[in-house]
Amino acid sequence: MLAVPAPPALLPVAVPGSGCSVRCPAAQAGAAGAEQGSGAERSTGNAMAATWRCRRVVETGRETVPLTATRAQPAGMGRRRGYRPGGVEPGLSGRAGVLRRHPHRIQEEPEEGRPGRPPAPPGGHGSGPGSGVTPSALAGIAAGLGRGGQGGRANRQRAEPRHPAAADAAAAPSRPRHRGGPDGLRARGPGLRAGGRWARTRCRGVARGPGAARSRGGGPGGPPAHGRTVCERRPGGVGRPRRQRRQRPRGHPAKRRPRQWRRRRRERRGRQRCRHGREPRVSAPAEAPGREAEPGGSPEARWDSTTHPSPGRGRYVLLLLVLLLAGGYAGRVLFVGLRGSAPARALEQCSAVYEREAPAGPQPDPRRSAAALAHLQECTAHVQQEMDVFVMAGAAVTLALGLFLMRLLPLLLARRAGPLVPAPPGWSDPAAEAAGELGLRRAPEVLRGGLRLREAFAYAHHGRARIVLPPGAAGLPPEQRAALIRHETAHVAAGDITLAWLTRGVLWAVLAVLAVPLLQDLVSALLSAGGAPLLSSLPGLLPGLVWEMFSSPFYLDYGLRAVLLLGTAAVVAAALLRRREYEADLRSVHGRPTGALQALLTDRADSSGRWWRRPFALHPSPARRLAAVRRPDLVLRSSVTGTAAVGLLVGMFLPALAAALPQGPHRLLPWGDQLHTAAVPAGLALAAAWGVPLWTGVLAGRAADRPPGTRRLLLALPAGLLLGLLAQLWATGLIRTTGPFGLWSTLVTVPVAVAGAAGCSIVLAGLWAGGRPAGRRTRWDPLVAAAVNLALFTGAFWAGLDTALHFHIFGDSPAGGGWTVWWNGYNAAAMFTGRETEIAAALAVLAFLAWRWSVRMAPGDASTAPGCGLGGAFLPVAVVPAVCGAAVGAIAARWALPAAERAGGSGPADNLLDLWVVTSAGVACLVTLVLLTGSAGLATAIAAAPPACLLVSLAVWVRHLAAWSQPWGALYALSVRPLSLLALILLTVGLPLASLSARRGPVRRTVALRVAPALSLVIAASLTAIVQRSPELAFAYLNALDDG
Structure with missing residues (x-):
């Protein structure tokens, strides 16, 4: 038996150009620089004589360079078990690949038999034949020892690093790194065997550059673009047979850790990675050419907000549509004033004919009902x-007048700015340069205004953009003046000239068009007072006529709503202009230094004025603009005021469009009425103005490691929508009688459904952004976000309108009353509207996308580490057992418990019970996942609940397959209608569930495998038993149908 000597003292040995530093014994480190390489390997009794290889990936800009130092190593010593390199450098095999995913890890490779690597060149100390020691390694050993040998100085002078960044890495001071964090991962392995002894390799620290950004692993330094890994080899236990060596856990030479302990350690490491998030991209060195140190980070690490569609453009379009529809309503009021009471009498006669022809009774003939409805539409x-012609004429006149004012208003502003003279020749160069960078075909013309001009502005004149600068621009430094010109050029490139001036023109045009019905009524009153009055008598007659006009309830309501509309439009237009200022700042400094723009904004005085003038200010404060330049992700975040404004505009747009669309035989879409037809463009407007910007902001916040707050947005959107439904211009004279859409209940159902859709959109956005590397964007991102939000909000509008309508229908039923009205209306709105197929298909697509985003793995991203929240670990572990448990519980309760018997009447009671049982499985999945993970469970439930429903539907269909008269029709009903009811439930509970706090840290595997299926089984069985054993729930809908 060999005696185990005491471990010698270890000294750090730096290897220049390799990015590594080896700790070797002091007794042999000096000899390594003077003796031949074979002398070090002849010491078989000393385990520290074994040499090895250390490599590390170095990221400099966009280039990945492996820095390698190789020393002799016994043949047959392979890399660690379970080591999977994420990428292979060119010219190296998979065995010699470089790990891109974890650049701070240590890799142990055999020196012999590695393909793709040329042999070490001869020459230098320790580079004789058969030694296997490269000259660069020996030069590094001698350089690190200093006093250990005289030959190290010459080798150090001859050794050159493979990359210029390696020289800075070797000269940078070393700082110990936190070992437990994601960047301080210990390189554990089975060790190195030499002379019957084991040794262990451990990562000791990483050198940090002086200007590196702070990251999650350590102190204020953070990992730079280059560095060195300090490693040590410590003696381990006595060597054992190869089969026993394989059974040992990694990093522990003498004792086998239990499997449960290793799993907990893996989960703990995953939680640490999830808490720290992904390591931000490292900036280039400060002395690199073309770069400058900025407080907001390096140009590569800055979020590029110019590559995504601007939310301001969609909100501009929504505001313009609302204003044009207001002009259409003015045409409708004018039609009623010109035609008098003739249209009202015609509509009353048609309604009387319909009441006579429509069948009555608890079960009317559907063919007679359809014939009566068709006759009513032909009558009206x-x-x-005629009314549609006036509505379209009012909208067209508003648009034409707005286009005319869009050309006129800038000319008036330019005239007020004083005499415009061409700017000096040097002022046009920044505009030409910015136009080329921003993609303009023609550079704008730069002019200088008069002494009264204080702010620079841009407008279009004869097809060419003009930038007018104040006289004070001549006193600015050239860099700041160029920044100002680039800012205005960015406005031109973004299309702000057209959108801003068109909005102003349409706003003034609506003011003129809304006054036309008042003038027509005033003229009619003057003519009815006794002929055409003389001009001299008008001053005495007008005050009384105006007072009489606005004393009527209709014109008073009309005037108040018109003022509210114009004020809201002015505030929203000013807010959009302020947002476009942020975007123009970011666009002007894209890919360029921001120092000139920051200096220009710093010297600028705050012109926002008092608090009551700030909502109408056209420019944000300089402090806010500076903050946006330093942190571009702030611009992409959805604000509470912006969200409320979008909800207000959509609340005005939906009923106005529904009333303006053609009805009867001339309707635009063959299915549905004008309300459901208008819900599609309203959902598209809400998706473009709020949904897509929200998803972009979530992705930008993840790239900047600053997730935006979303709870207040969930309350701001339905609040603005409710205010818009109440304040819409097309509801003039109707709110006090029938409410918006003719139903008061829409004030509750539509905002609740839209809030639930917003909650689902927020959790899906987090799931979508969490499954990809931070900052990664594709050209399909806006389309995916728009499609998902379009499906959510269109379905929300349909669900809200249908629910309110069926509440009204069952409320007027003789059997209605109490809670059965809400229960029956809720079920009918979900499963018996004729649109359940579209809703079920949309839910199935969302479930597929949520499942795909949940299980998607992002290479090199910390969010995909084992045990990270909704990553690939949680979904297969917890969702699949939860789905199976819910399906088993619902099926067992349905077939084990006897159903309640209906006292009298007839109807497909068993079929309705089966529909509710199928839905209970999806609800059980929803409740289980929310209890386990909080608000994140809503996103997972969208992926898990539809499969649970489909499993129960298939089981029910297979059991009664022989009894179905139309088996495929039964399968269609069992598959589609429960999904439609489940979609309505998700929209109903979306707001409270999305407002919950998400669980911190992953769910343990034992909890997922044991608690999730048991909990879902109990919940599904309980819901099925409640519905099946309660006659009031099971047969309330059938009783209402029988009683008419």
């Missing part, structure tokens, strides 16, 4: 056509 078609 001529009146509706």
Whole structure:
């Protein structure tokens, strides 16, 4: 038996150009620089004589360079078990690949038999034949020892690093790193065997550059673009047979750790990675050419907000549509004033005919009902056509007048700015340069205004953009003046000239068009007072007529709503202009230094004024603009005021569009009425103005490691929508009688459904952004976000309108009353509207996308580490057992418990019970996942609940397959209608569930495998038993149908 000597003292040995430093014994480190390489290997009794290889990936800009130092190593010593390199450098095999995913880890490789690597060149100390020691390694050993040998100085002079960044890495001071964090991962392995002894390799620290950004692993330094890994080899236990060596856990030479302990350690490391998030991209050195140190980070690490569609453009379009529809309503009021009471009498006669022809009774003939409805539409078609002509004429006049004012208003502003003279020749160069960078075909013309001009502005004149600068721009430094010109050029490139001036023009045009019905009524009153009055008598007659006009309830309501509309439009337009200022700042400094713009904004005085003038200010404060330049992710975040403004505009847009669309035989879409037809463009407007910007902001916040707050947005959107439904111009004279859409209940159902859709959109956005590397964007991102939000918000509008309608229908039923009205209306709105197929298909697509985003693995991202929240670990472990448990519980309770018997009447009671049982499985999955993970469970439930419903549907269909008269129709009903009801439930509970706090840290595997299926099984069985054993729930809908 060999005696185990005491471990010698270890000294750090730096290897220049390799990015590594080896700790070797002091007794042999000096000899390594003077003796031949074979002398070190002849010491078989000393385990420290074994040499090895250390490599590390170095990221400099966009280039990945492996820095390698190789020393002799016994043949047959392979790399660690379970080591999977994420990428292979060119010219190296997979065995010699470089790990890109974890650049701070240590890799142990055999020196012999590695393909793709040329042999070490001869020459230098320790580089004789058969030694296997490269000259660069021996030069580093001698350089690190200093006093250990005289030959190290010459080798150090001859050794050159493979990359210029390695020289800075070797000269940078070393700082110990936190070992427990994700960047301080210990390189554990089975060790090195030499002379019957084991040794262990451990990572000791990483050198940090002086200007590196702070990251999650350590102190204020953070990992730079280059560095060195300090490693040590410590003696381990006595060597054992190869089969026993394989059974040992990694990093522990003498004792086998239990499997449960290793799993907990893996989960703990995953939680640490999830808490720290992904390591930000490292900036280039400060002395690199073309770069400058900025407080907001390096140009590569800055979030590029110019590559995503601006939310301001969609909100501009939404505001313009609301204003044009207001002009259309003015045309409708003018039609009623010109035609008098004739249209009203015609509509009353048509309604009387419909009441006579429509069948009555608890079970009316559907063919007679359809014939009566078609006759009613034909009777009112001529009146509706005339009214539609006036509505379209009012909108067209508003647009034409707005286009004219869009050309006129800038000319008036330019005239007020004083005499415009061409700017000096040097001022046009920044505009030409910025136009080329921003993609403009023609550079704007730069002019200088008069002494009264204080702010620079841009406008279009004869097809060419003009930038007018104040006279004070001549006193600015050239860099700041160029920044100002680039800012205005960015406005031109973004299309702000057209959108901003068109909005102003349409706003003034609406003010003129809304006054036309008042003038028509005033003229009619003057003519009815006794002929055409003389001009001299008008001053005495006008005050009384105006007072009489606005004393009527209709014109008073009309005037108040018109003022509210114009004020809201002015505030929203000013807010959009302020947002476009942020975007123009970021666009002007894209890929360029921001020092000139920051200096220009720093010297600028705050012109926002008092608090009551700030909502109408056209420019944000300089402090806010500076903050946006330093942190571009702030611009992409959705604000509470912006969200409320979008909800207000959509609340005005939906009922106005529904009333303006053609009805009867001339309707635009063959299915549905004008309300459900208008819900599609309203959902598209809400998706473009709020949904897509929200998803972009979530992705930008993840790239900047600053997730935006979303709870207040969930309350701001339905609040603005409710205010818009109440304040819409097309509801003039109707709110006090029938409410918006003719139903008061829409004030509750529509905002609740939209809030639930917003909650689902927020959790899906987090799931979508969490499954990809931080900052990675594709050209399909806006389309995916728009499609998902379009499906959510269109379904929300449909669900809200249908629910309110069925509440009204069952409320008027003789059997209605109490809670059965809400229960029956809720079920009918979900499963018996004729649109359940579209809703179920949309839910299935969302479930597929949520499942795909949940299980997607992002290479090199910390969010995909084992045990990270909704990553690939949680979904297969907890969701699959939860789905199976819910399906088993619902099926067992349905077939084990006897159903309640219906006292009298007839109807497909068993079929309705089966629909509710299928839905209970999805609800059980939803409740289980929310209890386990908080608000994140809502996103997972969208992926898990539809499969649970489909499993129960298939089981029910297979059991009664022989009894179905139309088996495929039964399968269609069992698959589609429960999914439609489940979608309505998700929209109902989306707001409270999305407002919950998400669980911190992953769910343990034992909890996922034991608690999740048991909990879902109990919940599904309980819901099924409640519905099946309660006659009031099971047969309330059928009783209402029988009683008419």
